Amino acid sequence: SGAELVNNGDFETPVTDTNNPTTGYWDIFNSTQTGWTTIWTNGVSLPAVIPVLQLWHATAVSGSQFAELDGNRYQNVPSGDNSNNDGASVKIAQDIATVSGKDYNVTFYTKPRSSSTDNITFNWNTGAYVVTFVSNSQPQGVWTLHNYTLRATSAVTHLSFADGGPLDALGMFLDKVSVKEKCAGSTDTITGISITPESTHTIGGTACPAGYNK
Numbered sequence: 001s002g003a004e005l006v007n008n009g010d011f012e013t014p015v016t017d018t019n020n021p022t023t024g025y026w027d028i029f030n031s032t033q034t035g036w037t038t039i040w041t042n043g044v045s046l047p048a049v050i051p052v053l054q055l056w057h058a059t060a061v062s063g064s065q066f067a068e069l070d071g072n073r074y075q076n077v078p079s080g081d082n083s084n085n086d087g088a089s090v091k092i093a094q095d096i097a098t099v100s101g102k103d104y105n106v107t108f109y110t111k112p113r114s115s116s117t118d119n120i121t122f123n124w125n126t127g128a129y130v131v132t133f134v135s136n137s138q139p140q141g142v143w144t145l146h147n148y149t150l151r152a153t154s155a156v157t158h159l160s161f162a163d164g165g166p167l168d169a170l171g172m173f174l175d176k177v178s179v180k181e182k183c184a185g186s187t188d189t190i191t192g193i194s195i196t197p198e199s200t201h202t203i204g205g206t207a208c209p210a211g212y213n214k
Contacts, residue, residue: 026054035094069174107148123160
């Protein structure tokens with residue numbers, strides 16, 4: 001694949017405060033801090049509260065942090081006191097610079113936090129491709145890779161992930177979101193056999209640059 005088009009797709013920024021005496025391993029951050037446009041969703045209406053994304057410091061797919069889309073609304077809430085903290089369902093999004101007609105390799109990982117019906121909905125190009133992943137339909141405690149080849153239809157493609165299911169602050173985890181342009185190469189014909197070139201095959205065709213996936 002080509003250059004990475006997603007900003008902070010592994011959620012390593014900002015760095016969580018692992019010395020926080022209340023949480024110890026997570027923090028909440030707004031859109032300006034994470035690079036992901038964050039809005040309340042799934043029926044959450046908190047006009048006086050800035051939407052926040054919860055980042056965890058734990059075993060991640062990439063680096064040492066990942067995101068939860070149904071986390072906590074506030075930081076420094078006493079342990080076990082969720083009276084004003086549940087249901088922080090958010091949608092996070094980015095506008096990706098793309099080329100109309102080009103195909104892109106889109107990958108990301110999800111992991112259930114519980115066996116409930118909490119879920120994440122992935123949306124590419126504002127409804128062109130939508131799929132929902134439910135906690136109780138995936139292996140518990142395991143990161144699952146999702147890999148797609150999707151086409152852009154304009155110079156900007158909207159990419160989003162939204163929480164759904166119960167408002168219980170037990171949302172699914174998300175990590176290593178990646179979008180990279182795919183290279184189709186050209187097709188050579190040698191004695192009737194079609195060959196799509198790799199970076200090492202250039203006989204009469206246009207090869208993909210080194211590092212690109214077909």
